[in-house]
Amino acid sequence: MLKNGLRITVGTVLAAALCAAFAQLEDFVPVTTEILENPSPADWIMSRATYNGxxxxxLDQINRENVGRLTLAWSRAMNEGTNESTPLVYNGVMYLPHPNDVIQALDATTGDLIWEYRRELPVDAERTIIAAIGNITRNVAIYEDKIFHSTYDAHVIALDARTGQLVWETSVGDLEVVGQTVGPLIVNGKAVSGRACDPALPGGCYITAHDVETGEELWRTFTIPRPGEPGGETWGDLPSESRLHVGAWGHVGAYDPELNLIYWGTSVPAPSPEILRGSGDGDVLYSNSTLAMNPDTGEIVWYYQHLPRDNWDLDHPFERMLIDSVIDPNPDAVLAIGETVVPGQVYRTMTNIPGKTGVVYSLNRETGDFLYAKETVRQNVISAIEPNGRVIVNEDVIPDSIDDPYGLVCPTPVGGRNWMAGAYNPETNAIYTPMQNLCMEPEITTDEPTPEDLYAVDFNYVLYPDNDKVGRLEAVSVETGETLWKYEQRAALQPVLSTGGGLIFNGDVNRRFRAHDAVTGEVLWETIVSGGPAGHPISYGVDGEQYIAIAVGGGLIDGLYISFTPELEAPTGSNAIFVFKLP
Amino acid sequence: MKRFAVSWLLLVLITLALGQQNNNPVDRIPSFFLEEGRQLAGDRITFCVNEEGLLADFDRAVAHELAQVLLLEDTLVDIEAVRRTNELDYRLPLNQQELFIILTNECSAFMGFLLSTSGYADWLTITRPYLRTRFVLAVREGADIGNLGNLPAGARVGTRMLSSADLNFTAFNGSLAPDRRWRRIPYPNNRLLLERLLDGSLDGILIWEPALHVGFRNDLEAAGVKVVPTTPFQGPVIDFGIVLKQRDIFLRQALDDAIAVLIEDGIATGLITELGIQGGIVEP
Structure with missing residues (x-):
């Protein structure tokens, strides 16, 4: 660490470690827009594999019949820090983001090093709790001959994909209050990226786009409207500088090239209790929303708010899934059905669980019209959703005064679902989402909060009453909203991968990594790794062999999860990537 | 200026962990650490001060005088905290883990700790306060306002979000009939409060008094601002003491006595006056 803002931005590039591996990049084929829109099945070329999220x-070489024979192909230690990484694979090279701004290019068949970028970081990046969690890197992006990354010290950078050398870097704000846990999504020659902003930053947070060639910032869209702007009235008469937080920190959004729209999720306002926020009973847009944006301008074309009036820190900044499907909601299985829905009609939808409530939302992604919503984990913050899609919150769990207890609230800021991404399998037309069966008994902080109390609430997490299983993996039909199967266990669950072999890969904080049958949920294979598989699993192919890769070592809140299951263990200091294949 | 290291703490935690595995943690921890280890070295006592704190100079001066009373030589360690210190504000920007590390590695006592009514971690102890400060209502000089009660319902009253005054005022204002309430506008920092009072965005601000004076360079008149009573709202006072580890309770008791001496002898008041601190002592 360097002292006091002395920032050295030139990363350390280790000279080519292995000539044979380096040769892979001498023949590097630049990634085009066409490749991004139609990637090779052998590649995992962006955060959630494809633009549809x-x-x-x-790939189906590894399937229900043979997954039980999976074996370790290689593993490799990773840099220290919270490890929620998603590897990216292109033409046999793995670009692996580590915690604390280390990026490596590896031979995807052996893990041998090709190049490494290691950014030197100032201590200022730890100066607020939001900035400090920026040590997490969930993904990088690739386009043309560059690797794109959102850094711990509040920059968006581009590296030469052949060498790891820094090409450009652009500041995106005050490194003391900006936290970047998620990297860019490349759309139309722009690196689009979201982030979290500490409540100390007046006016809240923003999504940006940078020119991939120069790093020039092309647009910046604030996630909180200003007074006088559409939606600005939802904050009452609070001035801009008192409208705080609302980031876009969870995952990159999705992109529909035909509609030329990106779909990005947003997080919560701060503080959580509206009585302290000063916003009255307003919706506080665009918190907990999906923003459909023009990627060329940043203009918000439509929005849908999944949870107005947040009083509970229940963010909605996670991945969005774009799925074309027949929509025919089962009234007995869903919470609400939209007034525009014609049962049996094919819709271009955005369907998945976008936020911590665990509620599945299906929207018409062309218009933002509400199609249906379905509850999964226990929740009592939403009392109803009107046919027009308007979400009605449960005022019984909103305090009227500082000393008014919330009562039992489900789920919690750590889930329901959290940053652990789900997946969609087109063969089953189902989404698979890892969640946690937790509730809370929040109390407003009556003493001044410490620096780590962003939301002025003591959440007081508890397991579901009458339940001892924290982890829950649920498969939900996109067409009907019905739960197809549900897998519950003691240990909290981690991110999910779906494959063409009819498999759903998923791990838990207790170091287990397993494969489920996508149709039945049956566990077909399980192994034990060095730490919690909190990374986002991927699959790729090289030379006709399919691989499954998972970064392990533990996520940001594994320690909290494991506290509910004291007989289990979530070791730290064990960051690594594990790659599996058939013998 | 020192930054605190974690290595020693890690050693202790590892030792603790090993001890837990053997179900006999106390046997694994040197008794020196548990009961006898002190930052005292001979006739010296080491105080930490948040170098970015608004009261840092005052804290250093008090620490020096306390050492004098105890017939010790003082060592002052300026801590550059990892966490950001809000400008014109008072909270130590440290969480408990960071505070523990500092009190392990750097000093025996940390100055400027905000006393709370909601309890503390078991491992720490706090002296009696050596400084009391208050929140005041500031309005523009020309305003015909004698106290908060003169502001009409709906008037815009600014607060620093989640400050003691903000939390108390929220509760107080909420207890009034809706048509009698003021419009509370919380801001993320005190600097903005001052600016918005001057530009007329706010009709009054409930602000920590030292921040008001320092923010206006100790010349409220030149800034065109005056302080008026907060009645009928009782603006909170906040007290500052010294935090130590619980195991150092003997030292805390000595510091309590020394603070009492500073107060009784007028030394504390003298420092408050000399350094222009807007605050006072807390009578024994």
Missing amino acids: WGHSS
């Missing part, structure tokens, strides 16, 4: 690989 499915987290699905169509």
Whole structure:
């Protein structure tokens, strides 16, 4: 660490470690827009594999019949820090983001090093709790001959994909209050990226786009409207500088090239209790929303708010899944059905669980019209959803005064679902989402909060009453909203991968990594790794062999999860990537 | 200026962990650490001060005088905290883990700790307060306002979000009939409060008094601002003491006595006056 803002931005590039591996990049084929829109099944070329955000690989060499024979192909230690990484694979090279701004290019068949970028970081990046969690890197992006990354010290950078050398870097704000846990999505020659902003930053947070060639910032869209702007009235008469937080920190959004729209999720306002926020009973847009944006301008074309009036820190900044499907909601299985829905009609939808409530939302992604919503984990913050899609919150769990207890609230800021991405399998037309069966008994902080109390609430997490299983993996039909199967266990669950072999890969904080049958949920294979598989699993192919890769070592809140299951263990200091294949 | 290291703490935690595995943690921890280890070295006592704190100079001066009373030589360690210190504000930007590390590695006592009514971690102890400060209502000089009660319902009253005054005022204002309430506008920092009072965005601000004076360079008149009573709202006072580890309770008791001496002898008041601190002592 360097002292006091002395920032050295030139990363350390380790000279080519292995000539044979380096040769792979001498023949580097630049990634085009066409490749991004139609990637090879052998590649995992962006955060959620494809622009539609499915987290699905169509590779099927590893399947229900043979997954039980999976064996370790290689593993490799990773840099220290919270490890929620998603590897990216292109033409046999793995681009692996580590915690604390280390990026490596590896031979995807052996893990041998090709190059490494290691950014030197100032201590200022730890100066607020939001900035400090920026040590997490969930993904990088690739386009043309560059690797794109959102850094711990509040920059968007581009590296030469052949060498790891820094090409450009652009500041995106005050490194003391900006936290970047998620990297860019490349759309139309722009690196689009979201982030979290500490409540100390007046006016809230923003999504940006940078020119991939120069790093020039092309647009910046604030996630909180200003007074006088559409939606600005939802904050009452609070001035801009008192409208705080609302980031876009969870995952990259999805992109529909035909509609030329990106779909990005947003997080919560701060503080959580509206009585302290000063916003009255307003909706506080665009918190907990899906923003459909023009990627060329940043203009918000439509929005849908999944949870107005947040009083509970229940963010909605996670991946979005774009799925074309027949929509025919089962009234007995869903919470609400939209007034525009014609049962049996095919819709271009955005369907998945976008936020911590665990509620599945299906929207018409062309218009933002509400199609249906379905509850999964226990929740009592939403009392109803009107046919027009308007979400009605449960005022019984909103305090009227500082000393008014919330009562039992489900789920919690750590889930329901959290940053652990789900996946969609087109063969089953189902989404698979890892969640946690937790509730809370929040109390407003009556003493001044410490620096780590962003939301002025003591959440007081508890397991579901009458339940001892924290982890829950649920498969939900996109067409009907019905739960197809549900897998519950003691240990909290981690991110999900779907494959063409009919498999759903998923791990838990207790170091287990397993494969489920996508149709039945049956566990077909399980192994034990060095730490919690909190990374986002991927699948790729090289030379006709399919691989499954998972970064392990533990996520940001594994320690909290494991506290509910004291007989289990979530070791730290064990960051690594594990790659499996058939013998 | 020192930054605190974690290595020693890690050693202790590892030792603790090993001890837990053997179900006999106390045997694995040197008794020196548990009961006898002190930052005292001979006739010296080491105080930490948040170098970015608004009261840092005052804290250093008090620490020096306390050492004098105890017939010790003082060592002052300026801590550059990892966490950001809000400008014109008072909270130590440290969480408990960071505070523990500092009190392990750097000093025996940390100055400027905000006393709370909601309890503390078991491992720490706090002296009696050596400084009391208050929140005041500031309005523009020309305003015909004698106290908060003169502001009409709906008037815009600014607060620093989640400050003691903000939390108390929220509760107080909420207890009034809706048509009698003021419009509370919380801001993320005190600097903005001052600016918005001056530009007329706010009709009054409930602000920590030292921040008001320092923010206006100790010349409220030149800034065109005056302080008026907060009645009928009782603006909170906040007290500052010294935090130590619980195991150092003997030292805390000595510091309590020394603070009492500073107060009784007028030394504390003298420092408050000399350094222009807007605050006072807390009578024994």
